Amino acid sequence: MKTIMLVCSAGMSTSLLVSKMQKAAAAENYDSEIFAVGASEADSMLESKPVDVLMLGPQVRFMKDEFEKKVADKDIPVEVINMQDYGMMNGEKVLATAKTLLK
Amino acid sequence: MDNLGDRKNDIANLLKNKGTVMNATQIADELECNRANVSRYLNDLYKNGDVTKSEGRPVLYQWSSVEEKEIRQKKINDKSVKEMSFKKLIGSDDSLKVMIQQAEAAILYPPRGLHTIIFGETGTGKSLFAECMYQFALESEMVKGDAPFIRFNCADYANNPQLLFAHIFGVKKGAYTGADQDKQGLMEKADGGILFLDEIHRLPPEGQEMLFTFIDKGFYRPLGESSITKEASVQIIGATTETSENFLSTFNRRIPMAITLPPISKRTIDERYGMVMNFFEQEVGRLNQDIIVERDAMLALMLYEPEANIGQIQRDIKVVCAKAFLYFRTHDATSLYIRLKDLPLNVQKGRLEGKSKYKKIDVLMDRIAKRTNEKNTQVVTFKNNETVEKNDQKPTVYETIDKKVSETDQQNLKSLNLKMLIDSDNKGYFKDYIEQLSGEGVRKELLPDDVWAVTNEVYDLAQNKLGQKYNESARFAFGLHLVSAIERIRKNVAIVHPDLNNLRQKNPKAFRVALEMADRIEHEFDIEIPLDEIGFITMFLSTDLSEKKQQNEIKVGIIVLMHGASTASSMLQTAQELLGTTKGKAINMPLDVNVSEIYDQVRDYVLDSQEQLKKGLLLLTDMGSLTSFASMLGEETGINIRAVSMTSTLVVLESLRIAIAGRELEDIYANAQHIFESSVKEQFFHMRPRKKAVIVACFTGEGVAARLYDRIVPIVNEDEVKVIRMQYLEKDAFKKHINTLMRDYDVKAIVGTVEVSYQRVPFFSALDIFNDETLQVLQRMLSDSDLTQETITALEGSINSVNSVPDLIHTIQTMIIKIQSDLQIVLDPEIIVGIMMHLAFLVDSRLKDQPIKPFDNIQEYSAEKHLQMEIVKTALIIVEKMYNITISDDEVAYIVQIFMGNTLNKISV
Known part of the structure; x- marks a missing residue:
């Protein structure tokens, strides 16, 4: 099973995207846990969960370096969600991106 | 002397x-x-x-x-010979290994080496590398011990192809008027040695042709020579930052050896460490003084992204050392200390970055600690080792500072700063230094040295005579203007200034200075400058053209006029409290008072405050009928009055705010209407689709605007975006013109030589346009990736706490534009999509009364970002009122963080 963590400012806007991604994952029988947190909770989450991929909302792009630094020893890929996909809340596409990152 | x-x-x-x-x-x-x-x-x-x-x-x-x-x-x-060999180059065993092998091969290739071209971004060390090649040629005895090394920057004469050609290849007597004897060119001077041509892409076509002839056949012809060819044994080394296909195909084919130097991002962290250490050691040598550097400052210098590569790091270190030295001398400090906060902001940011290099940080830390070998592990000390040799005979910048300090009396000592020293520098001690420090790259690309020198000279003159400061950005704009003016005059293209007499009468002082400037320019370029051109020069100088310097002047007046016993005063009071001002006047209209009495009351106020209302008055009212007051009052008092009906607190707040900021009446009026339209109108009717446009302006509408136009057109889809060239003569007329354009176009940006703030349209300076990074931002702003409709569709059904998702999204968009303009930042459209989502869900969560996530260190953060917090809060009032919600400081802080964290690093000159 793969764990996908989405991060945005205060966890405000990613929850809808999460539910759309979960739907997409269920439709294709992809064994995964997908959840969203605000930037400040991300740290503790990273410690308590075996996160496989970390995706950022475009509005927190400026935190990318910081996260890369934090997770570098765990070899977790970090990526900013594409602006089109984010704007359209396209769960399928973001899930597909997450899968590519996992390869 | x-x-x-x-x-x-x-x-x-x-x-x-x-x-x-x-x-x-x-x-x-x-x-x-x-x-x-x-x-x-x-x-x-x-x-x-x-x-x-x-x-x-x-x-x-x-x-x-x-x-x-x-x-x-x-x-x-x-x-010094030994010091120059390749081994001395940092990275000679690593990042530069292959390039050095290539260079050695190019020098050793029999019989006289291979002609070479060095590619690399600005500041990657191309000149130094070429010098090393020369030294290597000496060491390996491929050339004689006294072989010449001639260096020349092709940009120096780039506006005069003939002169450039003559300078390189020489002149035959009689080639042109004034060529009364044969003149030796660089090619002849470099015979037996190496000719280094920097910025070789600036060579005009005829120069390129001759150079290629020389490369292929070994001979060339001086200017004006038709019969005899000259031979020379010269190895050519060219250098360029140019990477366009066109250029590459011409030069790669003709020049046998191509060496590409890596940008700083491709150098190893060890090499970067070596460079930073090296630059500090050089400064220690110049200063004859220990330098103590905070560990965090060292890290920042090793991790930030310097725009102009190694050269930039060197410049930044030089500047910070000069600043620290000045402080040291004026404050009786015990040591020369450099802190993280002394560094330029973009360098400081390096400390936060880390990048993927974080693993190396520990290694660096250890190395620094080992090196300092002192108890305080938070600093690095560079010891003044007196055996370091210094060859340059010129007084260093430090000596200049030293002298200034000893000339300044004790009281004024502490107020001395580097900027002042530089500004008061009329003997030119700083000139070389400043040239190194200023954004050479972009400037040199576009402005020939002679034009830049004259620009600075005449601007210094203007600065003295008019008692006003002109920054580098203004000078750059003038330089660009000058290049095209010279071109016009040389080609005999007359230009007419449409408002010369008026301009002259209004700005007599600036006009006189412009005449003096013109005199100097005429002399330098041997041209005659017509009066109309002098008119344009005047415009660059006159103060009322630039928007920023209007503090403490008379502002546009604001009167709030509302029905009800206290509606007007309470609205105004709210706005005043939010803005921390006492400006503005409220007139209440109790329902039992006759309208004509109210009219008299308003008129008396206007007549009493006539002096303060010279710039006009905006009347904010609640009913359409009251707007007729405006024309009546105007006639009776002679003051320019505009009225807005259906005023809300938001309109009062906004109008008062920008009136205090010194904006013009028309501007404030348009703005007030804009708020009204965006909050009300959009629900009723859709605006017809307008084509996107970007306005490109300069004083003539031809010279600089044409060059900016050429930069912008290739990055836009011309079917969808119109690039409009305009002449900027006078602010109000210009804005009126844009007003008219707004009916047919959705103006996305204004680009020009004079900063214009028009409603909320972002402004890009000429310098921005010649910076690739900022140009890309403009490109994204003009691209057709408008996701609004898709976003609305995506959110319909998911956000069900509001009646209309389109209304919500449109309001948020307006807010984002407003916050950007108030914070004076430009955001990448990508970030805007993210912010839009954030705000939409924020409103949703407030309406559902979901718990608020506390922001870490909110107290500290809001104290530090007080102004930004206020600006965002003010903008959020729109949605707060619209949905009757309250947005907490924690939530505001998140928003500020998103806006400020993602601000584009605009170039600052």
Whole structure:
């Protein structure tokens, strides 16, 4: 099973995207846990969960370096969600991106 | 004339006359001056070979005989030869290994080496590399010991192709009027050695042709020579930042060896470490003084992204050292200390970045700690090792600072700053230094050296005469203008200034200075400048053209006029409290009072405050009928009055805010209407689709605008975006013109030589447009990726707490634009999509009364970002009112963080 963590400012806007991604994952029988947190909770989450991929909302792009630094020893890929996909809340596409990152 | 040298000469003379050994204290006593300074000058004299010094302490100095001087000089020369070899280059065993092998091959290739071109971004060390090649040629005895190394920057004469050609290939007598004898070119001077042509892409076509002839056949023809060809044994080394296909295909085919130097991002962290250390050590050598650098500052310097590569790092270090030295001298500090916060902001940000290099940080930390070998592991000390040799004879920037400090009296000492020193520098001591420091790259690309020199000269003159500061951005704009003006005049293209007399009458002083400037320019470029052109020059100088300098002037007045016993006063009070001002006037209209009485009341107020209302008055009312007051009042009082009906608190707040900021009446009026439209109108009717546009403006509408136009057109889809060239003569007329354009176009940005703030349209300076990074932002802003409709569709059904998702999204979009303009930042559209989502869900969560996530250190953060917090809060009032919700400080802080964190790093000159 793969764990996908989405991060945005205060966890405000990613929850809808999460539910759309979960739907997409269920439709294709992809064994995964997908959840969203605000930037400040991300740290503790990273410690308590075996996160496989970390995706950022475009509005927190400026935190990318910081996260890369934090997770570098765990070899977790970090990526900013594409602006089109984010704007359209396209769960399928973001899930597909997450899968590519996992390869 | 060289006052700086006086003290040094005094010391030299003293030693020469006494003929005995002396130490620094004795000399200082004898000459009654500061011992530290004496030491510095003695060191200079020593490095120059003028004096000898003893081992041990105190150091004893003695005037050296001529023979001794020669021996020392030879030693220095030998040493510098060795220092130049490739081994001295940082990264010679790593990032530069392959390039050095190529370079060695190019030099050793029989019989006289291969012609070479060096590619690399600005500041990657192309010149230094070329010098190393020359040194290697000497060492390997491929050229004679006295072989010349001639360097030339093709940008120096780029606006005069003929002169450039002549300079390189020489001139035959009679080639043009004034060529009364044969003149040797660089090619001839470089015979037997190496000719280094920097910025070779600036060579005009005829120059390229001749160069290729020389490369292929070994001969060339001087200018005006038709029969005889000349031969020379010269190895050409070219250097360029250019990477366009076109250029590459021409040059790669003709020049056999191509070497590409890596940008700083491709160098290893060890190499970068070496560079930073090296640059500090060089400064220590110049200063004759220990430098202590905060560990965090070192890390920042090693991790930030310098725009102009290694050269930039060197410049940044030089500037911070000069600043620290000034502080040291003016504040009696015990040591020369450099803190993280002394560094330019973009460098400081490096400390936060880390990048993927984080793993190396630990290694660096250890190395720094080991190196300093001191108890305080938070600093790095660069020790002044007096054996470091210094060859340049020119007074260093530090000596100049030193001199200024000793000339300034005690009281004013602490207020001395580097900027002032530089500004007051009329002897040109700083000139070279500043040239190194200023954003050379972009500037040099576009402005020939001679134009830039004259621009600075005439602007210094204007600065003196008009008592006003002109920054580099203004100078750059003028330089661009000057290039096209010279071109126009040389081609005899007349240009007419449509409002010359008026301009002259309104700005008599600026006009007189412009005449003087023109005189200087005429002399320099041997042209005659017509009066109309002088009109344009005047416009660059006159103050009322730039928007920023209107503080403490009379502002547009605001009157709030509402029905009800206290509606007007309570609305105004709210706005005043939010803005921390007492400006503005409220007039209440109790329902039992006759309208004509109210009218009299307003008129009396206007007549009483006539002086303060010279710039006009905006009447904010609640009913349409009251707007008729405006025209009546205007007629009766002679004051320019505009009225807005259906006013909300938001309109009052906004109008008051920008009135205080000194904006013009028309501007404030348009703005108030805009708020009204965006909050009300959009629900009723859709605006017809307008084509996107970007306005490109300069004073003539031809010169600079044409060059900007050429930069922008290739990055836009012309079917969807119109690039409109405009003449900017006068602010109000210009804005009116844009008003008209707004009906047909959705103006996305204004680009120009004079900063214009028009409603909320972002402004890009000419310099921005020639910066690739900022140009890309403009490109994204103009691209057709408008996701609004898709976003609305995506959110319909998911956000069900509001009646209309489209309304919510449109309001948020307006807010984002407003916050950007108030914070004076430009955001990447990508970030805007993210913010839009964030705000939409924020409103949703408030409406559902979901728990608020606390922001870490909210107190501290809001204290630090007080202004930004206020701006965002003010903008959020729109949605707060619309949905009757309250947005907490924690939530505001998140938003501020998103906006400020993602701000584009705009170039600052």
